[in-house]
Amino acid sequence: MVTLYRPGDGWMHRAPAGPKATVLLAVVLAVSFLPSTWWAAGVAAAVAVLGYLICGLGLRELARQVLAVRWVIVITLGGQLIFLDAEPAVANTARVLAAILLAGMLVLTTRVAALLDAFERGLRPFERLGVDAQRIALLLAVTINTVPVLARLATGVREAQRARGARAGIVGFVVPFLVVSLKHADDLGDALTARGVR
Structure with missing residues (x-):
């Protein structure tokens, strides 16, 4: 699995994965419940x-x-501006961007193995209800890693296009990005299958 972990010795890197993920989830929820106003943005x-x-x-x-998620910002803001006024569109986009950045912060400061262990421990009490804690923990860890990984793939596609002197354009970007993303998804599926995950 591709990891975006950046080694460091700050308090966030040293904090246990479970409490860190819980606090960041609470912050993301608090941000998502902000009203659609300029001050909330x-x-x-x-x-x-x-x-x-x-x-x-x-x-x-x-x-x-x-910069890595600039297309997400453009698409989110553009789509909102079609249906909403500027204030709620900007506020909604700011909330989405903050949630993505906070998820990125968790992934950048926590090893994937530590996240998997924390999710699995948190879900263990639900095993009595028939919940497969290992499978859900893996799903959550892969989901958290998805946005930053896709952002890195998008950056790679743009750099490759620039190196070839290709013109910048949405159509010229989307097709190679989809090919690279699907290849990554296929490789991830093969890796999970090789480890016995179905």
């Missing part, structure tokens, strides 16, 4: 910026993460 942006500063990743890493 500012709060969502401030939460993301403060999160990256406090955990020691810094503004440079934040900028890299925002």
Whole structure:
């Protein structure tokens, strides 16, 4: 599995995966319940910026993460502006972006194995109800990693196009991006099958 973990010695890197994921989930939920107003957009942006500063990743890493999901921002904001006024469209996009950045912060500061173990421990009490804790933990870990991995693949496609001197365009970007994404999904499926996951 592709990991986006960045080694570090900050308090966020040293924090246990379970409590860290729980706190970040609570923050994401709090941000998602903000109203669709200008001040809420500012709060969502401030939460993301403060999160990256406090955990020691810094503004440079934040900028890299925002740049990596720029197409998500464009599509989300553009789609919202078709149906909504500017204020709710910007606020909704800011909330989505903050949630993506916070999920990225978790993945950047936590090893995938630690996330899997934390999710599995958290789901173990539900095994009496027939829940397969291992399978759900793996699904959650793969889901958390998906957005940053797709962002990295998109960056790779853009860099390859620039190296070839290809013109920038949405159609010229989407087709190779879909091919690379599907190849990654296929490789991930093969890796999971090889480990006995069905």
